[in-house]
Amino acid sequence: MGLFKNMFGSSEPKEVKVLPWIPLDSINQLEIIAEKSKTKPQFIFKHSTRCGISRMVMNQFINQYDLDSNVDLYYLDLLSYRDVSNEVGYKFQVIHQSPQLLIIKNGEAVAHESHGAINEMNISKWI
Template sequence: MFKKLFGTSSSAKASEDKQEKLLPWIALNSVDQLDVIADLSKTKTQLIFKHSTRCGISLMVMNQFVAAYDLDSNADLYYLDLLRYREVSNEVGYKFQVLHESPQLLVIKNGVVVAHASHGAINDMDLAKFV
């Protein structure tokens, strides 16, 4: 009855119409995975998205990244919860010689980081030229 009288709110309608885009995230939760990523990067681009689950800016950037990400991209996409897996986050910096930032996206090819960005610059990267 109330829906007929008042209709549905635009935000409720938008959330009903909106389907959440799911990316093919691979959980990065072990230091051992970093050697695998380096090896795989010899034949396929590897991406690591470092995210701080307590940071609003990190969440905003990640949501923008998800919305813009091309699902047809020929790359493996790793998600690192850097608060939960601090040791892995630290090792990413050592192994790939990149100063830690959050949020941060690393593009790995042939065992090395060929590009990286943090904060809003993540969404300015043209990932197509690395895949």
């Protein structure tokens, strides 16, 4: 029976890690993010809900994310809020990509990566 349990997974519920996401759904929030970044790092995770690669990268990010990090973590559904996504690029001077993680400090993007490079970032140096 152990072989089948290992092959097909356990019937025991898997613990789900929930990050303290702040929905980013308004252009007005970008000014708040820039201001708050003067005292605390702000992370923006841009995600395409229709993209399998974006979903995979986001799941990996969630699994690796340290819940004790002292940052504000924003989630942007860029398909639902295309105007906000475009404004993120203009305001923080980054080319749009998806998925994408931006780290905002002192009002500007100090780091940003997309796709698999997101999970290779050493985010602890920005905290």
